[in-house]
Amino acid sequence: MVYRFFKNTFLLLLLIGFFTRCDAKKQQTVQNIADTSISSRDKTDNASADVTQNNPMVGANKINELLPKLQNKRVGIVANQTSVVFTSDETYTHLVDSLVTLHVDVKTVFSPEHGFRGKADAGELVKDGKDIKTGLPIISLYGKNKKPYPTQLENVDVVIFDVQDVGVRFYTYISTLHYVMEACAEANIPVIVLDRPNPNGHYVDGPILEKEFKSFIGMHPIPIVHGMTIGEYAQMINGEQWLANKIQCDLTVISVENYTHQTEYSLPIKPSPNLPNDQAINLYPSLCLFEGTPISIGRGTEKQFQVIGTPEYFLKRHLYSFTPKPNFGAKNPKHNGKECNGYNLTKEPRLSELKLKWLLEFYKTHQQYAPKTPFFNKNKFFSKLAGTNKLQQQIEAGMSEAEIKASWQEGLEAFKKTRAKYLIYEL
Numbered sequence: 001m002v003y004r005f006f007k008n009t010f011l012l013l014l015l016i017g018f019f020t021r022c023d024a025k026k027q028q029t030v031q032n033i034a035d036t037s038i039s040s041r042d043k044t045d046n047a048s049a050d051v052t053q054n055n056p057m058v059g060a061n062k063i064n065e066l067l068p069k070l071q072n073k074r075v076g077i078v079a080n081q082t083s084v085v086f087t088s089d090e091t092y093t094h095l096v097d098s099l100v101t102l103h104v105d106v107k108t109v110f111s112p113e114h115g116f117r118g119k120a121d122a123g124e125l126v127k128d129g130k131d132i133k134t135g136l137p138i139i140s141l142y143g144k145n146k147k148p149y150p151t152q153l154e155n156v157d158v159v160i161f162d163v164q165d166v167g168v169r170f171y172t173y174i175s176t177l178h179y180v181m182e183a184c185a186e187a188n189i190p191v192i193v194l195d196r197p198n199p200n201g202h203y204v205d206g207p208i209l210e211k212e213f214k215s216f217i218g219m220h221p222i223p224i225v226h227g228m229t230i231g232e233y234a235q236m237i238n239g240e241q242w243l244a245n246k247i248q249c250d251l252t253v254i255s256v257e258n259y260t261h262q263t264e265y266s267l268p269i270k271p272s273p274n275l276p277n278d279q280a281i282n283l284y285p286s287l288c289l290f291e292g293t294p295i296s297i298g299r300g301t302e303k304q305f306q307v308i309g310t311p312e313y314f315l316k317r318h319l320y321s322f323t324p325k326p327n328f329g330a331k332n333p334k335h336n337g338k339e340c341n342g343y344n345l346t347k348e349p350r351l352s353e354l355k356l357k358w359l360l361e362f363y364k365t366h367q368q369y370a371p372k373t374p375f376f377n378k379n380k381f382f383s384k385l386a387g388t389n390k391l392q393q394q395i396e397a398g399m400s401e402a403e404i405k406a407s408w409q410e411g412l413e414a415f416k417k418t419r420a421k422y423l424i425y426e427l
Contacts, residue, residue, distance in 0.1 A: 056265060059194035059231070059254035060085050060095050060162050063102075066254060069158065069192060070104050076156040078110040078141070078180055082164035082196075082269045092268070095162055095194070100134050107155050112163060112176040113142040114272045142172075146216060147179035153187050161193045164271045165230040167200035168285045169209060170217040170385050174233055178219055181237060181249040190250035195231030195424070197256055197265035199281050203227055204419070205354040206285070208411035209387030218387050223408070223415055225285045225354060228422070231255060235422040253424065260426040264350075273329030279346055280305040286355040287345075289391075292382025293375055295362050296340050300324030300333025308358055309342025311335055313369035320344035356401045363395050 060066075060083065077083070077096055084092040099106055109116055109131060116131065116138050129138045139152050153159075161180055163173045177193075184191045206224025220242055228236065231253035238248050259265070266278050275281050284305050287297045298307040301322050309322060321341050324333035343358065366375045376382045376392055383389040394404045 056197050056259040056263060057257040058086065058196045059256060060196075062194075062254050062257075063098070066160075066192070066194070067102065067104070069252065070099070073105065073157040074155055075099070075104055075106045076108045076110060076153065076159040077106060078112065078159065078161045078163060078176065080112055080114060080116055080163055082267075082271055083162040083194075084269065086268075095160075096131070096134060096136065100136075106134075106136060108152070109136050109138045110141050110148065110152075110159075110180070111138050113172045141176050141179065146176065148183040150183070150187060153183060153189060156189060159184050159189055159191050161191060161230075161234070162196075163230065164196050164267060164269070165198060165233075166271055166275065166281050166284060167198040167226060167228065168288070169206070169220075169222055169224050169226060169387065170288060171284075172216060174230065175216050175219050177230060177234060178237055178242065181234065181251070182243040182247070185243055185247045185249040188250070190252065191234075192252045192254065193231045193234045194254050195229050195256050197259050197263060198227070198229045198261070199265050199267055199278065200225055200285060201227055201229060201261045201263075203352045204412060204416060205405075205408070206412075207386055207388045207391055207408050208415060213384055213387050213389070215384050217384055221415075223412055224387065226415075226419070227261060228419060229256065229425065232419075232422050232424050235424075236419065239422055240418070255424050261423075262427070274299055274304040276302070276304060279348070282351055283345055283348065286351065286358070289359055289382065289385055290362075292377050292380075292385050293359075293362070294334075294366075294373065294377075295342070296322075296324055296334045298322065298324070299330040300327055300336060302327075303344070303346060304329060306346045307340075307342065307344050308362070309340030310362070310366075311338040311340050312373065313341075313365065354405075356404060360395060360401060 063085065077099070079094075079096055081094075083095040085095055085098045086092045096106060096109060116129075127143055128140050130136070131138055139148070141148065159180060161177060163176070165171060165173050181191055204223055204225055204227040208223055209218045209221050211221070220237070220240075226233065234251055234253060237243065238251050241248065243249065267281065270276055271281070275284060280303075287305050287308060290297045290308060294312065295308055295310050298304045301307065301324055303322070307320060307322050309320065320343055321339050323337065323339050324330070324335050325337060326332060342362075363375055366373070380389070382392055386392070390407070391404065394407070
């Protein structure tokens with residue numbers, strides 16, 4: 001009897017020890033995955049506190065704030081290669097991998113333009129599939145449908161949206177955000193946006209989109225550069241009742257810490273194949289308008305959105321030449337295999353406004369040396385990018401950059417007043 005008592009007691013102590021170690025291991029896993037997720041005031045380690053105080057902490061890093069919202073929930077995640085959790089040693093893990101490790105019941109991954117791993121060309125259809133690492137089903141929101149079908153949300157209780165944006169109207173992730181919020185609102189499913197800094201969040205500029213030019217590359221009456229994080233933008237979509245039938249989404253934004261709109265933020269991961277670095281991201285709002293013209297902006301080179309040129313003509317003042325060829329971000333680039341002559345803008349100072357000077361110069365030069373070839377594409381893609389046909393008309397009429405930009409000011413001032421209602425961070 002005594003032997004049996006001691007034997008049972010010993011086994012009980014072993015079980016207690018086992019479960020205690022398991023719980024401690026899980027807590028350590030949370031800590032390892034989100035080493036910077038606790039604010040500096042709760043840190044005693046100076047090195048970790050230094051990381052939190054000096055660098056923006058993205059919403060995905062607030063694992064301890066996120067996990068209670070996912071308890072006993074079936075989770076869908078809108079994610080791509082930028083959806084990562086950073087650690088204090090400057091490495092990172094993918095959000096999906098992190099949540100799976102923490103035994104969160106992730107059911108589905110929804111992928112935007114360029115796909116879950118961010119390898120598809122701009123505009124290339126993305127197919128449904130399965131994630132090799134986790135085995136999770138991947139549903140494309142840039143293929144057969146851009147808005148989740150009700151059947152694709154049937155086994156989901158909450159949707160996380162975590163995609164790095166660059167703060168530009170024609171960058172399609174905010175259009176995906178709109179459709180995800182709309183589908184979830186219709187299905188009574190809450191959305192959690194994990195916010196990230198906007199690398200172009202320090203200014204607002206460009207013409208306001210007119211409703212007749214609404215498309216997937218511009219869905220809302222905002223300027224080309226809107227100066228909002230994706231969390232702030234989600235609040236604007238909700239607050240301005242831009243979703244179908246003016247419905248509103250059950251929205252939670254997990255904000256960025258240590259961030260203002262003047263914070264210079266270098267993206268650690270390319271947000272898409274043709275935005276390889278900070279310079280490209282900063283020039284993107286100004287150079288993307290060339291996509292509606294015969295001029296190349298470097299797709300098919302290693303300097304995408306940092307060089308501009310054309311094989312149509314060559315002037316001595318054009319000091320740079322490049323030849324587009326198929327590569328990881330462009331299977332069939334504009335002027336494939338042809339030498340293009342123009343400018344190298346890799347050393348251009350950081351912009352805090354939309355620049356039209358290159359567009360105006362190439363238009364004038366084109367009219368002089370290639371007048372029989374249309375400068376603006378016949379499919380009106382330029383006007384879709386601009387959000388209006390007035391910009392093309394102003395350029396064709398010979399208006400100066402200052403005159404064109406003056407025509408935007410009334411719309412910009414009205415937008416800024418609207419935007420102020422949804423800002424989370426200081427300007």
